[in-house]
Amino acid sequence: MGLEAECTARFDGKVSDGKAHLDSNELHFRGTFRLSISLKDVQSVAAENGQLKVTFQDGVATFNLGAQADKWALKLRYPRSLMDKLGVKPGSRIAVIGVKDKSFWDQLRERTSDVADGRPRRGTDLVFFAAEKKEFLKKLDALQRYLRKDGAIWVVRPKGKPQITERDVMAAGKKAGLVDTKVVAFSETHTAEKLVIPVKRR
Template sequence: MGYTADCKLNYEGKGYAGKALLETDYLEFKGDFKLKVPFKSITAAALENEALQVKFDGRRALFDVGRQSEKWLQKIFNPKGLLDKLGVKPEHKVCVLKVADENFLMDLGKRVSKVNHRLVSGSDVIFLGAEKESDLAALARCKASIKKDGAIWVVTPKGQKNFNENHVLAAGKKAGLVDVKVVKFSETHTAHRFVIPKAQR
């Protein structure tokens, strides 16, 4: 999930009013006019009269998001890595089931002392890969293995007609879990974060 703010955009000599969205890898304006600026295309970014100025692909745009401008500038220069967005800390006990992303596994192995590839009682974080609806049956067992304040991330493919977010949310609810966050896991996968309801902790 990104950050949203009311915005006045100045682009190519014209002014527009609408909403600005700051995601993990792009900046977007939505209104009568739409503009999306991937971070990788930004060649310079700075504050100009308390507005966020970005230069990209030989063009220039001024996003006036008020007091958010400085905060957004820092997030463009210092975007969070995936493990930070997933809330993984060095001291965490982590389990990974059916997640085959090599870059993720390599980074995770550097962040924590041990990565368990089976369920371990008292886990802080469990990553469950689900490529089809039947894979979600493991959620109940995952719930029994996390700490009361632990989390389960369900990693699923994007753009599947027969297996989508509705299946994931329904399975989480059936397992007695609450969906609290969604992040972009990779270009091909999304991750939903489930926790035990506060009333049951």
């Protein structure tokens, strides 16, 4: 989502100026007090007269966002699904290599039936490649050969682990002649980085 704004927040009898940030999983506020609201805990959202009111399990938080309040409310009410963020469309040809996350698989099967578990097929739209260590990234060069010209490889790696970092993925992608274009929070434990074939090579 990536919305951010300077605002005044009210929660639990406290009032503070600060910065609010809305991503795909949480609404954060940083001021004289800090607040993080998981989107899965949001019970209701209302926007009126520039005020965004968010009701969640710990109470009600209000953010004075002015003209942006309606936009934030819409994003909170209708957050994009993981499949939307990853660009999986109905009928997409997908290959999944090593990704075991059950929630991902459930959502993927609801979106498309054209899924190879393991070795990709020619003309694949998206490859989801689990890389637990940077040594795994040596396979990127071979994997891109199965992609459509406008396809992509999503490298799914553990968050905050020294065995493989964002820098490792970017470096390996560059070595394979790929360009990194996007980062998505794949799950609570994993991050996904998108690598594509440069336009000049398509």
